[in-house]
Amino acid sequence: MxxxxxxxxxxxIYLLFALGMSLTWGTIDILNFSHGSIFMFSVFTGYLILDxxxxxxxxxxxIGVAVGALMSLLVQVLxxxxxxxxxxxxxxxxxxxxxxxxxxxxxxxxxxxHHTKSNPFGLRESSFELHTWVVGxxxxxxxxxxxxxxxxxxxxxxxxxxxxxxxxxxxRAIGVDTEVASLMGxxxxxxxxxxxxxxxALAGLAGMLFTFSLGAIxxxxxxxxxxxxxxxxxxxxxxxxxxxxxxxxxxxxxxxxVLTQTSGSWVEAVSFGLIFLVLLIRPTGVFGRKEVRRT
Amino acid sequence: MSWYDTNLVLIQATITGLLLAxxxxxxxxxxxxxxxxxxxxxxxxxxxxxxxxxHQMAALPTILVTTLAGGLIxxxxxxxxxxxxxxxxxMATVAFDLIIGxxxxxxxxxxxxxxxxxxxxxxxxxxxxxxxxxxxxxxxALSERGKLGRRIDAVRDDPELASSVGIRVYNYRxxxxxxxxxxxxxxxxxxxxxxxxxxxxDIGFHLIVLALTMIIVGGSLSWKGAVxxxxxxxxxxxxxxxxxxxQELVYGVIVAVAAVLMPRGIYGLYVxxxxxxxxxxxxxxxxxxxxxxxxxxxxxxxxxxxxxxxxDLGSPSVTPGGSMGANL
Amino acid sequence: xxxxANERVAHAPDSGTPVFEARDVxxxxxxxxxxxxxxLKLMPGLIYGIIGPNGxxxxxxxxxxxxxxxxxxGELLFDGEPYHNASASSIARKRVARTFQTVRLLPDLDVxxxxxxxxxxxxxxxxxxxxxxxxxxxxxxxxxxIDKAQLHGFESFxxxxxxxxxxxxxxxxxxxxxxxxxxxxxxxxxGMNQTERAExxxxxxxxxxxxxxxxxxxxDVQMMIDTCDHVFAMNFxxxxxxxxxxxxxxxxxxxxxxxxxxxxxxA
Numbered sequence: 001m002x003x004x005x006x007x008x009x010x011x012x013i014y015l016l017f018a019l020g021m022s023l024t025w026g027t028i029d030i031l032n033f034s035h036g037s038i039f040m041f042s043v044f045t046g047y048l049i050l051d052x053x054x055x056x057x058x059x060x061x062x063i064g065v066a067v068g069a070l071m072s073l074l075v076q077v078l079x080x081x082x083x084x085x086x087x088x089x090x091x092x093x094x095x096x097x098x099x100x101x102x103x104x105x106x107x108x109x110x111x112x113x114h115h116t117k118s119n120p121f122g123l124r125e126s127s128f129e130l131h132t133w134v135v136g137x138x139x140x141x142x143x144x145x146x147x148x149x150x151x152x153x154x155x156x157x158x159x160x161x162x163x164x165x166x167x168x169x170x171x172r173a174i175g176v177d178t179e180v181a182s183l184m185g186x187x188x189x190x191x192x193x194x195x196x197x198x199x200x201a202l203a204g205l206a207g208m209l210f211t212f213s214l215g216a217i218x219x220x221x222x223x224x225x226x227x228x229x230x231x232x233x234x235x236x237x238x239x240x241x242x243x244x245x246x247x248x249x250x251x252x253x254x255x256x257x258v259l260t261q262t263s264g265s266w267v268e269a270v271s272f273g274l275i276f277l278v279l280l281i282r283p284t285g286v287f288g289r290k291e292v293r294r295t
Numbered sequence: 296m297s298w299y300d301t302n303l304v305l306i307q308a309t310i311t312g313l314l315l316a317x318x319x320x321x322x323x324x325x326x327x328x329x330x331x332x333x334x335x336x337x338x339x340x341x342x343x344x345x346x347x348x349x350h351q352m353a354a355l356p357t358i359l360v361t362t363l364a365g366g367l368i369x370x371x372x373x374x375x376x377x378x379x380x381x382x383x384x385x386m387a388t389v390a391f392d393l394i395i396g397x398x399x400x401x402x403x404x405x406x407x408x409x410x411x412x413x414x415x416x417x418x419x420x421x422x423x424x425x426x427x428x429x430x431x432x433x434x435x436a437l438s439e440r441g442k443l444g445r446r447i448d449a450v451r452d453d454p455e456l457a458s459s460v461g462i463r464v465y466n467y468r469x470x471x472x473x474x475x476x477x478x479x480x481x482x483x484x485x486x487x488x489x490x491x492x493x494x495x496x497d498i499g500f501h502l503i504v505l506a507l508t509m510i511i512v513g514g515s516l517s518w519k520g521a522v523x524x525x526x527x528x529x530x531x532x533x534x535x536x537x538x539x540x541x542q543e544l545v546y547g548v549i550v551a552v553a554a555v556l557m558p559r560g561i562y563g564l565y566v567x568x569x570x571x572x573x574x575x576x577x578x579x580x581x582x583x584x585x586x587x588x589x590x591x592x593x594x595x596x597x598x599x600x601x602x603x604x605x606x607d608l609g610s611p612s613v614t615p616g617g618s619m620g621a622n623l
Numbered sequence: 624x625x626x627x628a629n630e631r632v633a634h635a636p637d638s639g640t641p642v643f644e645a646r647d648v649x650x651x652x653x654x655x656x657x658x659x660x661x662x663l664k665l666m667p668g669l670i671y672g673i674i675g676p677n678g679x680x681x682x683x684x685x686x687x688x689x690x691x692x693x694x695x696x697g698e699l700l701f702d703g704e705p706y707h708n709a710s711a712s713s714i715a716r717k718r719v720a721r722t723f724q725t726v727r728l729l730p731d732l733d734v735x736x737x738x739x740x741x742x743x744x745x746x747x748x749x750x751x752x753x754x755x756x757x758x759x760x761x762x763x764x765x766x767x768x769i770d771k772a773q774l775h776g777f778e779s780f781x782x783x784x785x786x787x788x789x790x791x792x793x794x795x796x797x798x799x800x801x802x803x804x805x806x807x808x809x810x811x812x813x814g815m816n817q818t819e820r821a822e823x824x825x826x827x828x829x830x831x832x833x834x835x836x837x838x839x840x841x842x843d844v845q846m847m848i849d850t851c852d853h854v855f856a857m858n859f860x861x862x863x864x865x866x867x868x869x870x871x872x873x874x875x876x877x878x879x880x881x882x883x884x885x886x887x888x889x890a
Contacts (some may be wrong), residue, residue, distance in 0.1 A: 083558070100555050103508070107551055110543035114544065269397040269398075275390040279383055456727045458712040459723075460743070461715035
């Protein structure tokens with residue numbers, strides 16, 4: 001039972017992080033490799049601010065959301081839009097966006113590494129206090145509960161938004177066919193910016209919650225999470241909301257299982273192995289639909 | 296002490312870095328977005344250590360065996376993941392690289408766990424290193440010329456077109472995996488022989504970033520770009536010490552700017568410049584006038600044709616990706 | 624621009640071994656029946672044409688013939704040998720060459736190298752090992768193709784420096800340089816003016832005199848009549864008529880499907 005709880009908590013963190021990546025990848029075709037860096041730097045900003053003053057829980061989360069959204073917008077305007085402007089075809093554009101993301105991600109990483117000397121940093125100065133409730137033989141921390149609830153709410157909200165709203169429809173149209181979308185009168189640029197901002201906000205939020213529950217992260221934490229989030233998305237199927245939900249909790253379950261069965265040093269291999277397995281057996285993921293191609 | 300001796304460590308690092316960069320560049324040049332060369336590098340480091348320490352092998356046989364094994368491993372990987380495209384292929388190879396790292400941590404006595412292997416001393420000399428480098432560079436340079444060069448260009452830029460002129464694209468893609476495995480493992484083996492120690496931390500995600508930045512900043516379409524990249528990123532940290540504590544940030548900015556603004560790297564800029572000069576010289580010689588005259592002779596409506604020509608100048612021919620995008 | 628009566632009579636689709644034959648070829652994309660049961664034969668030394676409205680399956684048929692597009696069912700034969708399970712590159716090595724609907728030149732190769740890409744696959748163009756490795760030495764097949772497509776003076780240009788019509792001629796030259804036995808031209812004159820079209824038509828006829836079988840997909844009816852010996856009309860993935868170009872364009876079904884008012888104006 002305690003293990004199941006760990007799965008749900010860990011899965012919720014993955015979900016929050018992967019949701020942002022899945023959103024941009026599934027709709028505006030941007031696999032943002034600076035997502036991990038944005039995640040880390042939001043926490044780092046929080047850490048710097050908390051050095052100056054003590055803040056309660058919610059404002060810290062808001063800092064994460066704001067910093068994440070802002071950085072994501074910056075990356076979109078300064079890097080991805082420039083790349084797309086110059087790209088000659090879709091294949092090279094995809095590749096350059098991946099490489100550009102990796103390149104841009106070095107900057108926040110360098111700043112954080114320089115400041116912390118690559119040591120772990122956390123949000124200890126917040127007035128937030130960790131509580132643990134004991135229900136039967138279950139131990140639930142308040143931050144775990146908050147994380148799970150937040151992830152659930154945000155996932156539902158996002159799924160509804162994509163399905164119901166005008167922007168959601170437009171975004172899905174872009175994801176399916178750029179030309180159709182432009183015929184529908186979609187303001188591609190504005191929508192892309194909004195999507196990136198939402199995605200970055202999710203990264204920032206995930207960062208704060210992750211750090212609150214773990215105590216501290218290192219500047220390099222984002223990189224590992226990036227590959228794991230990729231595993232979650234691939235597992236469920238690119239662009240599928242149900243898919244990313246499934247992928248996140250499935251990965252968490254596998255990792256917790258491996259953790260209980262082995263000494264623990266193999267955990268990192270789980271996500272990498274899963275990526276392989278899925279790509280070999282079912283490259284479209286569990287919920288992915290097959291692409292229809294015409295030449 | 297001469298300049299060569301005082302900087303020997305950096306020179307060695309440049310050579311292994313160059314081979315590592317090539318192990319990413321060769322598949323990229325064939326349109327295979329694979330980072331598997333970095334995994335082969337990690338394998339090469341450990342295999343080299345094991346062969347020398349546990350089997351008392353000499354330097355050259357160690358490198359030979361390791362290189363071939365690395366090539367085969369990545370070739371087998373390629374057989375499995377070859378049908379994946381673009382980003383998913385890239386990520387599958389990233390996963391492969393990271394798995395090598397996890398295996399190194401969990402490999403028990405063979406890999407030495409978290410502390411890795413150390414004390415790898417052999418009869419490896421700088422003469423060996425230079426010879427291997429020259430052989431590799433000549434082969435790589437030849438692959439950019441003539442028929443092979445043209446065909447590699449076609450396989451990268453338009454696989455469909457390539458197969459329509461009779462090129463076996465599948466074989467080229469597999470060859471890309473094999474060669475990247477060879478190069479990566481060779482780089483790894485030489486690295487362990489000159490460095491004498493390896494830990495799992497040495498072969499992490501950052502190595503992918505390093506190899507990628509070398510060819511992005513240097514140039515992804517020619518071995519000259521890889522050389523520029525390897526030299527710049529091996530020596531830059533040394534030079535940047537002048538700037539002091541913010542060197543990492545400067546390094547980051549350089550990479551980001553290069554990745555965004557000049558995707559073909561420093562060597563790409565040189566190629567562009569060369570073409571521009573060629574164009575100007577052609578105008579001066581009047582060849583272009585002759586060509587335009589020929590163009591006019593065959594068109595009934597001069598103005599229209601010229602306008603069309605101007606429109607077309609500078610706008611590269613776009614081949615549609617044909618993808619329907621992702622679904623929701 | 625007129626074709627002699629003798630040549631016209633030459634089309635006798637049922638005698639001898641066809642260069643190419645399609646039997647009940649179907650290509651479905653999901654629920655879309657792009658090509659729906661097409662059977663046709665192409666005889667050596669003739670120029671064939673396919674007309675039909677946009678989306679009628681002309682290009683898809685060419686794609687299927689070159690194995691770049693997956694066949695749903697049906698048989699393809701080249702020289703009487705079935706090849707519908709072979710790879711696209713092996714078909715090309717049997718000397719079936721094609722041009723694409725969109726210009727597909729390699730941006731980093733100059734005109735000469737773009738054309739030579741086709742000549743590289745020829746059996747009779749194997750320079751000795753050393754010059755092949757070093758990338759030196761000439762290519763008679765490339766020179767010949769440059770000649771035929773009238774591309775002198777453009778050899779060292781890069782595709783982005785050429786006008787659209789010239790880019791299309793480079794495409795055709797590349798296909799010719801493979802020394803094809805069957806040449807498939809997918810709207811080769813799109814974006815060209817009348818003079819340029821006439822030149823392409825002239826080029827096709829001179830290739831025909833060398834015995835080359837060609838299949839032309841084209842919208843320009845006049846060019847079809849001027850160039851082709853035999854025309855197929857397609858609509859909704861099916862063949863709706865075939866025969867001499869003049870007859871096919873007068874076929875009421877064809878006029879209904881494709882030409883409509885436009886053709887009557889023409890006549």
